[in-house]
Amino acid sequence: SIPLGYFGGIGLASKNGILFKGSNFLDVITKIDTVVMDKTGTLTKGVFKVQKVITKNYEEKELVSLAAALESKSTHPIATAIIQYAENLSDTANLSETAISDLEEIAGHGLKGIIDGKVILAGNTSLFKKFNISYEQAVDEIEDTVVLIAVDQQYAGYLVIADEIKEDAKQAIADLHALAIKTVMLSGDRESVVSRVATILGIESAFGDLLPENKVAHVEGLKKSGRRIAFIGDGVNDAPVVALADAGIAMGGLGSDATIETADIVIQNDQPSKIVTAIKIGKITRSIVW
Ligand code: ADP
Ligand code: MG
Numbered sequence: 001s002i003p004l005g006y007f008g009g010i011g012l013a014s015k016n017g018i019l020f021k022g023s024n025f026l027d028v029i030t031k032i033d034t035v036v037m038d039k040t041g042t043l044t045k046g047v048f049k050v051q052k053v054i055t056k057n058y059e060e061k062e063l064v065s066l067a068a069a070l071e072s073k074s075t076h077p078i079a080t081a082i083i084q085y086a087e088n089l090s091d092t093a094n095l096s097e098t099a100i101s102d103l104e105e106i107a108g109h110g111l112k113g114i115i116d117g118k119v120i121l122a123g124n125t126s127l128f129k130k131f132n133i134s135y136e137q138a139v140d141e142i143e144d145t146v147v148l149i150a151v152d153q154q155y156a157g158y159l160v161i162a163d164e165i166k167e168d169a170k171q172a173i174a175d176l177h178a179l180a181i182k183t184v185m186l187s188g189d190r191e192s193v194v195s196r197v198a199t200i201l202g203i204e205s206a207f208g209d210l211l212p213e214n215k216v217a218h219v220e221g222l223k224k225s226g227r228r229i230a231f232i233g234d235g236v237n238d239a240p241v242v243a244l245a246d247a248g249i250a251m252g253g254l255g256s257d258a259t260i261e262t263a264d265i266v267i268q269n270d271q272p273s274k275i276v277t278a279i280k281i282g283k284i285t286r287s288i289v290w
Contacts, residue, residue, distance in 0.1 A: 009285030017268040018278050019252070025264045028247050029282040034227040035176055035275060036219060036245065039187035039197060040077060041234035041254045043272055044163040048081035051144065054136075055157035061089050063157050067122045067149050069098035070111045075236075075256075078147060081161050082122075106130075107237050108188040108211040110147065121150040124190060126209060128155070143192050165200060168273040173201045175276040184222070186215045188237065212237040219244050232267070232275060233259055249275065 006023035013020050020026055040046050055063045068086030071079035103113040109130060110123015121127060128135050128148050135148050135155045145161045173183055185206040187194045194208030207218065219241050222229055231238075231245035239258040242248035250263035253270040260266055267274040 005285050005288035008288065009281055012284070013278060013281045016274065016277050016281065017271075018274055018281070019266040019268065020278075021264050021266070025247055026282045026285045029230065029265070029278050030286055032181065032228045032230040032247055032279075034182045034184060034222060034229045036184045036186060036222070036229055036231045036241075037203075037272070038215075038231075038233035038235060038238055039185055039189055039194060040163065041270075042232050042251055043169045043185065043197065043201065044165050046077040046163065046234065046254050048077050048145065048161045048163045050081055050085035050159050051162050052160040053157065054160075056136075056155060058151075058156050063149055064089060064159070065098075066115060066120055066151065066156075067147065067159065069100060069115055070103070070113050070120050070122050072098075073100060073103050073113070074105055074111055077163070077254075078145065078161060082147065082159060085159075118152050119150075122147055124148065140192075143196055145189055145193055165197060166270075166272060168271050170201050172271075172273040172276055173203055175273070177202070177204075179276070179279065181279075182227070184218075186210055186218055186241075188212075188215075188235075212240060215241045216244060230275065232272065234270075235259065249278075 006026060009026045010020050010023060037043055053060050053064060064086045068083050071082045100113045100115055105111055109127040112121050133150050133153055133155055139146050142160060147159045149156045176183055183203045185198055185203045187208050188210055189208055191208035194206050198206030219229060229245045230247040230249055231241050232249040233242055234251040234255040236256040236258055239262045242250060242259055242262045247265060248263045249265045250259045251270040252260060252266040252268040265278060
Protein backbone atom coordinates (compact mmCIF):
# COMPACT_ATOMS: atom_id res chain seq x y z
CA SER A 1 0.00 0.00 0.00
CA ILE A 2 1.07 3.59 -0.60
CA PRO A 3 2.06 5.41 2.60
CA LEU A 4 -0.27 8.16 3.72
CA GLY A 5 2.46 10.78 3.26
CA TYR A 6 2.35 10.39 -0.50
CA PHE A 7 -1.37 11.17 -0.59
CA GLY A 8 -0.66 14.24 1.51
CA GLY A 9 2.08 15.26 -0.93
CA ILE A 10 -0.14 14.87 -3.99
CA GLY A 11 -2.91 16.84 -2.25
CA LEU A 12 -0.55 19.62 -1.20
CA ALA A 13 0.83 19.82 -4.75
CA SER A 14 -2.67 19.95 -6.19
CA LYS A 15 -3.57 22.85 -3.87
CA ASN A 16 -0.54 24.60 -5.36
CA GLY A 17 -1.71 23.96 -8.92
CA ILE A 18 0.76 21.12 -9.53
CA LEU A 19 -0.60 17.82 -10.78
CA PHE A 20 1.55 14.76 -10.00
CA LYS A 21 0.46 11.82 -12.16
CA GLY A 22 1.92 9.28 -9.74
CA SER A 23 3.21 9.32 -6.17
CA ASN A 24 6.63 8.01 -7.34
CA PHE A 25 7.28 11.38 -8.98
CA LEU A 26 7.17 13.08 -5.57
CA ASP A 27 10.29 11.05 -4.89
CA VAL A 28 11.89 11.41 -8.34
CA ILE A 29 11.59 15.20 -8.22
CA THR A 30 13.73 15.38 -5.05
CA LYS A 31 16.56 13.53 -6.83
CA ILE A 32 16.92 15.63 -9.94
CA ASP A 33 20.13 17.64 -10.28
CA THR A 34 19.48 19.33 -13.64
CA VAL A 35 16.47 21.26 -14.86
CA VAL A 36 16.25 21.52 -18.64
CA MET A 37 13.78 24.06 -20.01
CA ASP A 38 12.20 25.06 -23.27
CA LYS A 39 12.03 28.81 -23.86
CA THR A 40 8.86 29.82 -25.69
CA GLY A 41 5.80 29.34 -23.50
CA THR A 42 7.88 28.00 -20.62
CA LEU A 43 10.18 30.85 -19.57
CA THR A 44 8.57 33.42 -21.84
CA LYS A 45 4.85 34.16 -22.02
CA GLY A 46 4.52 32.73 -25.51
CA VAL A 47 2.41 35.78 -26.36
CA PHE A 48 4.20 37.20 -29.36
CA LYS A 49 3.51 40.60 -30.88
CA VAL A 50 4.53 41.81 -34.33
CA GLN A 51 6.88 44.76 -33.82
CA LYS A 52 7.92 45.53 -37.36
CA VAL A 53 7.37 44.47 -40.99
CA ILE A 54 10.05 44.84 -43.65
CA THR A 55 9.07 44.13 -47.23
CA LYS A 56 10.79 43.70 -50.56
CA ASN A 57 8.71 44.27 -53.74
CA TYR A 58 5.49 43.94 -51.74
CA GLU A 59 3.03 46.18 -49.94
CA GLU A 60 3.00 45.56 -46.21
CA LYS A 61 -0.66 44.49 -46.29
CA GLU A 62 -0.05 42.10 -49.16
CA LEU A 63 2.89 40.43 -47.43
CA VAL A 64 1.18 40.28 -44.04
CA SER A 65 -1.97 38.73 -45.47
CA LEU A 66 0.04 36.05 -47.30
CA ALA A 67 1.89 35.22 -44.07
CA ALA A 68 -1.32 35.28 -42.01
CA ALA A 69 -3.17 33.06 -44.47
CA LEU A 70 -0.45 30.45 -44.08
CA GLU A 71 -0.22 30.91 -40.29
CA SER A 72 -4.00 30.50 -39.94
CA LYS A 73 -3.26 26.76 -40.25
CA SER A 74 -0.80 26.75 -37.34
CA THR A 75 -1.35 26.88 -33.57
CA HIS A 76 2.18 28.15 -32.81
CA PRO A 77 2.29 31.34 -30.66
CA ILE A 78 4.07 33.03 -33.59
CA ALA A 79 1.09 32.23 -35.81
CA THR A 80 -1.34 33.82 -33.35
CA ALA A 81 0.70 37.05 -33.38
CA ILE A 82 0.78 37.27 -37.17
CA ILE A 83 -2.96 36.57 -37.54
CA GLN A 84 -3.77 39.18 -34.89
CA TYR A 85 -1.58 41.75 -36.64
CA ALA A 86 -3.18 41.02 -40.02
CA GLU A 87 -6.67 41.37 -38.56
CA ASN A 88 -5.74 44.80 -37.20
CA LEU A 89 -4.61 46.05 -40.60
CA SER A 90 -7.73 47.44 -42.27
CA ASP A 91 -9.10 45.97 -45.51
CA THR A 92 -7.05 42.79 -45.15
CA ALA A 93 -8.80 40.05 -47.12
CA ASN A 94 -10.68 37.58 -44.98
CA LEU A 95 -8.04 35.04 -43.95
CA SER A 96 -10.35 32.09 -43.62
CA GLU A 97 -11.43 32.57 -47.24
CA THR A 98 -7.91 32.29 -48.63
CA ALA A 99 -7.45 28.90 -50.26
CA ILE A 100 -4.23 27.17 -49.25
CA SER A 101 -3.06 23.85 -50.59
CA ASP A 102 -0.22 21.48 -49.77
CA LEU A 103 0.35 23.05 -46.36
CA GLU A 104 3.32 21.67 -44.45
CA GLU A 105 4.37 22.59 -40.91
CA ILE A 106 8.10 21.94 -40.78
CA ALA A 107 9.00 21.41 -37.09
CA GLY A 108 11.45 23.99 -35.79
CA HIS A 109 11.46 25.81 -39.12
CA GLY A 110 8.05 27.20 -40.06
CA LEU A 111 5.44 26.72 -42.76
CA LYS A 112 5.15 26.05 -46.48
CA GLY A 113 1.98 26.20 -48.56
CA ILE A 114 0.52 27.15 -51.92
CA ILE A 115 -1.67 30.25 -52.28
CA ASP A 116 -2.95 31.33 -55.74
CA GLY A 117 -0.50 28.91 -57.35
CA LYS A 118 2.50 30.48 -55.58
CA VAL A 119 4.69 28.62 -53.09
CA ILE A 120 4.77 30.63 -49.87
CA LEU A 121 7.29 30.04 -47.08
CA ALA A 122 7.08 31.60 -43.60
CA GLY A 123 9.71 30.71 -41.07
CA ASN A 124 13.19 31.19 -39.69
CA THR A 125 16.64 31.39 -41.25
CA SER A 126 16.99 27.59 -41.03
CA LEU A 127 13.92 27.27 -43.25
CA PHE A 128 15.50 29.63 -45.79
CA LYS A 129 18.77 27.71 -45.66
CA LYS A 130 16.89 24.45 -46.16
CA PHE A 131 15.26 25.89 -49.30
CA ASN A 132 18.42 27.64 -50.41
CA ILE A 133 16.91 31.14 -50.38
CA SER A 134 19.04 34.15 -49.51
CA TYR A 135 17.77 36.95 -47.28
CA GLU A 136 18.89 40.36 -46.06
CA GLN A 137 22.10 40.32 -43.99
CA ALA A 138 20.45 42.69 -41.49
CA VAL A 139 18.29 39.80 -40.26
CA ASP A 140 21.26 38.15 -38.58
CA GLU A 141 21.77 41.25 -36.41
CA ILE A 142 18.17 41.31 -35.11
CA GLU A 143 17.87 40.11 -31.53
CA ASP A 144 14.15 39.28 -31.65
CA THR A 145 12.37 36.40 -33.37
CA VAL A 146 12.16 36.92 -37.14
CA VAL A 147 9.70 35.30 -39.53
CA LEU A 148 11.03 35.44 -43.08
CA ILE A 149 8.66 35.25 -46.03
CA ALA A 150 9.39 33.91 -49.50
CA VAL A 151 7.15 33.78 -52.56
CA ASP A 152 8.14 31.29 -55.27
CA GLN A 153 11.69 30.92 -53.94
CA GLN A 154 12.16 34.71 -53.77
CA TYR A 155 12.80 36.49 -50.48
CA ALA A 156 9.86 38.88 -49.96
CA GLY A 157 10.45 40.39 -46.51
CA TYR A 158 10.18 39.60 -42.82
CA LEU A 159 8.25 40.24 -39.63
CA VAL A 160 9.99 40.99 -36.34
CA ILE A 161 8.18 39.40 -33.43
CA ALA A 162 8.85 39.73 -29.71
CA ASP A 163 7.81 37.77 -26.65
CA GLU A 164 8.08 38.71 -22.95
CA ILE A 165 9.83 36.87 -20.15
CA LYS A 166 7.49 35.61 -17.39
CA GLU A 167 7.56 37.60 -14.13
CA ASP A 168 8.68 34.71 -11.90
CA ALA A 169 11.25 33.17 -14.29
CA LYS A 170 14.35 34.90 -12.92
CA GLN A 171 13.54 34.04 -9.30
CA ALA A 172 12.80 30.44 -10.29
CA ILE A 173 16.28 30.07 -11.83
CA ALA A 174 17.94 31.66 -8.76
CA ASP A 175 15.99 29.31 -6.45
CA LEU A 176 17.07 26.27 -8.47
CA HIS A 177 20.71 27.37 -8.24
CA ALA A 178 20.28 27.82 -4.47
CA LEU A 179 19.21 24.14 -4.37
CA ALA A 180 22.46 23.28 -6.26
CA ILE A 181 20.47 22.34 -9.37
CA LYS A 182 21.97 23.06 -12.78
CA THR A 183 19.88 24.94 -15.35
CA VAL A 184 19.88 24.38 -19.11
CA MET A 185 17.68 26.01 -21.78
CA LEU A 186 17.05 24.26 -25.10
CA SER A 187 15.14 26.16 -27.75
CA GLY A 188 14.13 26.03 -31.35
CA ASP A 189 14.34 29.81 -31.51
CA ARG A 190 17.35 31.69 -32.88
CA GLU A 191 20.62 31.63 -31.00
CA SER A 192 20.62 35.44 -30.53
CA VAL A 193 17.21 35.44 -28.82
CA VAL A 194 18.11 32.39 -26.74
CA SER A 195 21.40 33.77 -25.44
CA ARG A 196 19.82 37.12 -24.57
CA VAL A 197 17.04 35.43 -22.55
CA ALA A 198 19.60 33.13 -20.86
CA THR A 199 21.72 36.12 -19.83
CA ILE A 200 18.74 38.01 -18.40
CA LEU A 201 17.62 34.96 -16.42
CA GLY A 202 21.07 33.76 -15.31
CA ILE A 203 20.66 30.33 -16.93
CA GLU A 204 23.96 28.43 -16.91
CA SER A 205 23.88 26.93 -20.37
CA ALA A 206 21.60 27.65 -23.29
CA PHE A 207 21.34 26.36 -26.85
CA GLY A 208 19.29 27.74 -29.73
CA ASP A 209 18.40 26.76 -33.31
CA LEU A 210 17.52 23.26 -32.09
CA LEU A 211 15.17 20.88 -33.85
CA PRO A 212 13.03 18.53 -31.71
CA GLU A 213 15.50 15.68 -32.39
CA ASN A 214 18.43 17.89 -31.27
CA LYS A 215 16.64 18.52 -27.95
CA VAL A 216 16.24 14.76 -27.51
CA ALA A 217 19.93 14.13 -28.32
CA HIS A 218 20.98 16.81 -25.84
CA VAL A 219 18.92 15.32 -23.00
CA GLU A 220 20.16 11.81 -23.88
CA GLY A 221 23.73 13.11 -23.60
CA LEU A 222 23.04 14.64 -20.19
CA LYS A 223 21.44 11.38 -18.99
CA LYS A 224 24.46 9.35 -20.20
CA SER A 225 26.72 11.64 -18.22
CA GLY A 226 24.76 10.63 -15.12
CA ARG A 227 22.56 13.69 -14.69
CA ARG A 228 19.07 13.27 -13.28
CA ILE A 229 16.84 15.47 -15.32
CA ALA A 230 13.59 17.33 -15.07
CA PHE A 231 12.49 18.78 -18.41
CA ILE A 232 9.81 21.50 -18.58
CA GLY A 233 8.15 22.29 -21.88
CA ASP A 234 4.95 23.37 -23.51
CA GLY A 235 5.14 22.72 -27.24
CA VAL A 236 3.93 20.04 -29.61
CA ASN A 237 7.57 19.27 -30.26
CA ASP A 238 8.37 18.86 -26.59
CA ALA A 239 6.55 15.54 -26.03
CA PRO A 240 9.55 13.27 -26.95
CA VAL A 241 11.93 15.09 -24.62
CA VAL A 242 9.32 15.26 -21.83
CA ALA A 243 9.00 11.47 -22.14
CA LEU A 244 12.78 11.01 -21.98
CA ALA A 245 13.39 13.06 -18.82
CA ASP A 246 13.40 11.45 -15.36
CA ALA A 247 10.67 13.94 -14.49
CA GLY A 248 8.80 15.28 -17.52
CA ILE A 249 6.92 18.48 -16.72
CA ALA A 250 4.34 20.23 -18.91
CA MET A 251 2.86 23.69 -18.76
CA GLY A 252 -0.87 22.98 -18.42
CA GLY A 253 -2.32 26.25 -19.68
CA LEU A 254 -0.34 26.98 -22.81
CA GLY A 255 0.85 23.44 -23.32
CA SER A 256 -0.05 21.19 -26.22
CA ASP A 257 -2.23 18.16 -25.49
CA ALA A 258 0.51 15.72 -26.50
CA THR A 259 2.99 17.25 -24.06
CA ILE A 260 0.46 17.36 -21.19
CA GLU A 261 -0.48 13.73 -21.89
CA THR A 262 3.16 12.57 -21.84
CA ALA A 263 4.13 14.56 -18.74
CA ASP A 264 4.64 13.11 -15.26
CA ILE A 265 3.87 16.45 -13.65
CA VAL A 266 1.66 19.29 -14.95
CA ILE A 267 2.01 22.91 -13.83
CA GLN A 268 -1.51 24.27 -14.21
CA ASN A 269 -0.87 28.03 -14.22
CA ASP A 270 2.28 27.90 -16.36
CA GLN A 271 4.54 29.54 -13.74
CA PRO A 272 8.13 28.24 -13.96
CA SER A 273 8.59 28.87 -10.20
CA LYS A 274 6.23 25.91 -9.59
CA ILE A 275 9.14 23.57 -10.34
CA VAL A 276 10.75 24.86 -7.13
CA THR A 277 7.46 24.39 -5.24
CA ALA A 278 7.22 20.84 -6.64
CA ILE A 279 10.73 19.98 -5.41
CA LYS A 280 9.97 21.43 -1.96
CA ILE A 281 6.72 19.45 -1.70
CA GLY A 282 8.64 16.31 -2.75
CA LYS A 283 11.16 16.93 0.02
CA ILE A 284 8.48 17.53 2.66
CA THR A 285 6.72 14.32 1.57
CA ARG A 286 9.96 12.33 1.80
CA SER A 287 10.62 13.61 5.30
CA ILE A 288 7.16 12.35 6.33
CA VAL A 289 7.34 9.03 4.49
CA TRP A 290 10.87 7.98 5.45
P1 ADP B 1 10.85 26.80 -28.71
O1 ADP B 1 11.79 25.65 -28.56
O2 ADP B 1 11.50 28.09 -28.31
O3 ADP B 1 9.54 26.59 -28.02
P2 ADP B 1 9.75 25.98 -31.33
O4 ADP B 1 10.44 24.66 -31.45
O5 ADP B 1 8.29 25.98 -31.03
O6 ADP B 1 10.54 26.96 -30.29
O7 ADP B 1 9.94 26.78 -32.72
C1 ADP B 1 11.24 27.00 -33.17
C2 ADP B 1 11.29 28.03 -34.24
O8 ADP B 1 10.67 27.54 -35.44
C3 ADP B 1 10.54 29.31 -33.91
O9 ADP B 1 11.29 30.19 -33.12
C4 ADP B 1 10.29 29.85 -35.31
O10 ADP B 1 11.45 30.52 -35.78
C5 ADP B 1 10.07 28.61 -36.15
N1 ADP B 1 8.62 28.34 -36.29
C6 ADP B 1 7.94 27.32 -35.71
N2 ADP B 1 6.64 27.35 -36.05
C7 ADP B 1 6.47 28.45 -36.83
C8 ADP B 1 5.35 29.06 -37.50
N3 ADP B 1 4.11 28.58 -37.42
N4 ADP B 1 5.59 30.18 -38.23
C9 ADP B 1 6.81 30.71 -38.32
N5 ADP B 1 7.90 30.20 -37.72
C10 ADP B 1 7.74 29.08 -36.99
MG1 MG C 1 7.92 25.88 -26.85
